Amino acid sequence: MPRGTASTRFPAGSDDLLTEPLTGTIDPENFTPRLIALLSNALVWRESHELRRRFGLGTNDWRVISALAIRPGASATEVTDFIGVNKAVVSKSVTTLAARELITLVDGPRGSRPLYLTPAGVRMHDEMLPVSTNGQDIILEGMDPAHVAALNTLLRDMIDKVRVANADEAAELDEAPTPV
Template identity: 45%
Template sequence: MREPGDDRRVRLRRRPIPQRIDREQYAPYHLAVIANVVSSSTSQVYLREFGIGVNDWRVLSHLALEPGCTAQTVSNELGVDKSVVSRSVRTLVDRGLVGVETTPGFRRLYLTDAGVDLHKRVVPVALQRERLLLAGLDDAEVAQLLELLRRVHANLPALAAGDRTPRTHRDSTHDHSTHDHSTHDHSTHDHSTHDHSTHDHSTHDHQESRA
């Protein structure tokens, strides 16, 4: 970082650098963009139609699947920070959509009758949005996609564990035989290239978990 008054010239790289990730072949890029657009657009629709945000819906959807769970459980299942879940829980409790039962050491969450009613109203919209997302895929392709996503989902604990591993250890144990999605450009030319809910409960009711 340059200090104020430092007039040293900084080289601006105006062309793609020779070694870069090919986004079209990089799964995290696709997953991130899809998740971002789905989350943002869903939040807009649900706020307009039902007065709840997408995180509020995710909590409602999870409680429909697992009544009596805690905010920490919801956080773990959704892969979001507990503070995000806690804010949604407060909002839903204030609106009378979720109730809290305090037991020794736990605050268990349940849908109220109003919460169940709202959940029933949101489900058809969630399913319609899923159909829009998966348009062009036949039933077999959808089944294959879901199976592949479940397998990727199963890798998340290993990914999280890797984030906690010191960098030097990761570098020394990295398997260089895995797929290389970087693009090596050795010429002078540019060859650069190209509603389920947010938690997947494959053992639960398929319809109820969609967002």
């Protein structure tokens, strides 16, 4: 019989509901992917809230602007790969940023569409940059530069491992026999 408080009323036939924690679960205080996700979510929420409030743009828009500041002339596909998000996310941001005349798409070779920041986009980048770097300042405050370098090396190694695992899984799926 499911346990509950006096105010919890379970419907008839719910005798098999889980009402106690399972024993074979992750340790939420020491599960590294969870901790990384919590940190990322907190930083993204802070940044997104401030970017929307101040500029009417979100974190994904900032990521595209930042990517084009680093890699002028990148295509939407190249931006997608660089920032590691879904192509639809970049497409939506490109539409928003082009409508606000912060980026422009030009006709490139073989039908490509290189993206460039406009002068207004460069100014927007410079205004948005401190919002983004503030999150880094918060989490790295008081850390020794050598520890920051070691942390960044560990994070890049983790990212590489996930990319390799994803590529391996994709290759296995491509090689799997097609069901008849």
